[in-house]
Amino acid sequence: MSSAKNRMIARAAREIAPGMVVNLGIGMPTKVVNHLASDFPVCLHTENGLTGIGPVLPPERADRNLIDAGGAYVSTIPGSAFFDSATSFAMVRSGRLDLTMLGAFEVSANGDLANWKIPGKFSPGVGGGIELAQKARRVVVLTTHTDRAGAPKLKQQCTLPLTACGCVARVFTDMAVIDITERGFALIETLEGISPGEVANATDAPLILPEAPPPTF
Amino acid sequence: MKLPDKRCRIDQAIATIRDGDTVMIGGFGVPGTPMTLIRALVAHGARDLTIIKNDANEPGMGVDHLLRNGQVSRLITTHLGLNSHAIGLMNAGDIRVEFNAQGILAERIRAGGSGICAVLSDIGIGTELAQGKQVVEMAGKPHLVEPALRADVALIHADRADPFGNLAYVATARNFNPLMAMAARCVIAEAETVVPLGALAADAVHTAGVFVDHLAELKELSGDYAVVQR
Numbered sequence: 435m436s437s438a439k440n441r442m443i444a445r446a447a448r449e450i451a452p453g454m455v456v457n458l459g460i461g462m463p464t465k466v467v468n469h470l471a472s473d474f475p476v477c478l479h480t481e482n483g484l485t486g487i488g489p490v491l492p493p494e495r496a497d498r499n500l501i502d503a504g505g506a507y508v509s510t511i512p513g514s515a516f517f518d519s520a521t522s523f524a525m526v527r528s529g530r531l532d533l534t535m536l537g538a539f540e541v542s543a544n545g546d547l548a549n550w551k552i553p554g555k556f557s558p559g560v561g562g563g564i565e566l567a568q569k570a571r572r573v574v575v576l577t578t579h580t581d582r583a584g585a586p587k588l589k590q591q592c593t594l595p596l597t598a599c600g601c602v603a604r605v606f607t608d609m610a611v612i613d614i615t616e617r618g619f620a621l622i623e624t625l626e627g628i629s630p631g632e633v634a635n636a637t638d639a640p641l642i643l644p645e646a647p648p649p650t651f
Numbered sequence: 652m653k654l655p656d657k658r659c660r661i662d663q664a665i666a667t668i669r670d671g672d673t674v675m676i677g678g679f680g681v682p683g684t685p686m687t688l689i690r691a692l693v694a695h696g697a698r699d700l701t702i703i704k705n706d707a708n709e710p711g712m713g714v715d716h717l718l719r720n721g722q723v724s725r726l727i728t729t730h731l732g733l734n735s736h737a738i739g740l741m742n743a744g745d746i747r748v749e750f751n752a753q754g755i756l757a758e759r760i761r762a763g764g765s766g767i768c769a770v771l772s773d774i775g776i777g778t779e780l781a782q783g784k785q786v787v788e789m790a791g792k793p794h795l796v797e798p799a800l801r802a803d804v805a806l807i808h809a810d811r812a813d814p815f816g817n818l819a820y821v822a823t824a825r826n827f828n829p830l831m832a833m834a835a836r837c838v839i840a841e842a843e844t845v846v847p848l849g850a851l852a853a854d855a856v857h858t859a860g861v862f863v864d865h866l867a868e869l870k871e872l873s874g875d876y877a878v879v880q881r
Binding site: 480481482483484493496497498499500501502503505507510516517518519520522523524526527551557558559560561562563564565568569595596597598599 | 679681682683705728729730731732733738741742748750752753754755756757758760761773774775776777778779780810820821822823824825826827828829830876877878879880881
């Protein structure tokens with residue numbers, strides 16, 4: 435993984451405040467956990483029925499009955515709880531998740547999220563993504579700023595099928611931290627060595643720039 | 652008084668499944684997937700099945716055996732991301748797939764098992780999952796009508812059971828099992844261990860035996876249940 439992605443993930447980890455209940459989506463968000471101290475007070479939730487997720491175990495130490503929603507063999511920690519799928523999503527829909535971190539194909543300037551389907555190319559189903567995006571108290575996205583072809587993923591409007599409307603509060607990319615505000619995308623921080631102008635050029639929507647040079651990460 | 656004994660042979664229980672039946676299958680990935688009951692359904696050969704399951708396991712595992720055997724015409728699910736074979740069948744039009752938001756699938760099943768005909772929710776409004784669904788106004792906001800799901804048969808995997816069919820699950824193998832165990836006309840459970848009546852403490856029962864029709868003890872666990880080496 436590039437150092438820019440690593441720094442993005444490390445920066446996103448600082449978004450998690452002590453005491454939160456957090457769901458980390460499949461992919462890069464899952465890696466955020468590697469940047470939390472082992473004694474950091476946080477409760478991680480996974481859709482398939484566990485709160486209090488412990489470290490991923492190697493196959494020889496794995497419990498065949500204990501996975502996270504991405505299929506990784508995780509473990510419990512003191513205080514973990516298991517529950518069925520209805521209870522798991524009752525937690526999600528009733529606002530028990532303080533924060534979820536999700537991946538994205540596209541994020542729009544009003545916070546719409548598209549991350550589950552590319553018609554004709556990728557349609558594995560939405561899983562728990564809609565409920566996480568729609569109902570977590572705070573939804574932040576971790577994504578590369580552009581796709582593999584260099585096309586911006588932050589756009590005025592999403593073109594792909596939506597996961598949820600107006601749900602995203604903040605986006606962490608390998609170039610910047612960007613908030614979704616009432617006036618659209620606002621630059622909050624930049625990756626060290628990246629200028630606000632470069633971020634604006636890689637964003638397919640107006641980007642509100644801070645008056646002073648933004649902090650770097 | 653003594654509670655009835657529901658232990659039976661797997662093939663006899665599975666033999667009640669007919670062509671065209673709707674079959675709920677517990678599990679989220681390998682944990683909680685009734686691998687032995689699925690193998691028996693493959694051997695039985697019932698066709699044109701509608702399968703309700705969170706996911707389609709992985710190629711060559713669990714539900715994928717039913718797909719490869721051409722027994723499935725429709726799949727009601729949430730995510731096929733780990734089974735490229737299932738996605739291929741869907742894209743080729745060989746199976747029809749209905750995607751649900753995961754928690755809504757759980758609630759539809761829970762409603763089906765609870766004598767409730769539908770649930771209302773705002774999940775998916777503004778997305779293509781709302782297309783074709785009835786919308787009703789409730790509490791001043793639009794909600795989608797999500798019809799309850801019931802099945803002809805549910806296939807359940809439990810960790811422990813007693814002969815009456817009281818079930819207990821372990822770790823993340825619980826997932827959809829207790830919900831599906833309430834939502835089918837005929838519920839067939841496999842259990843890794845069957846203990847005598849009374850040995851499963853009343854407080855430790857996750858699914859009351861009333862919901863279970865047939866119980867099979869797994870004498871030994873096949874490799875189907877093992878940790879997946881990726």
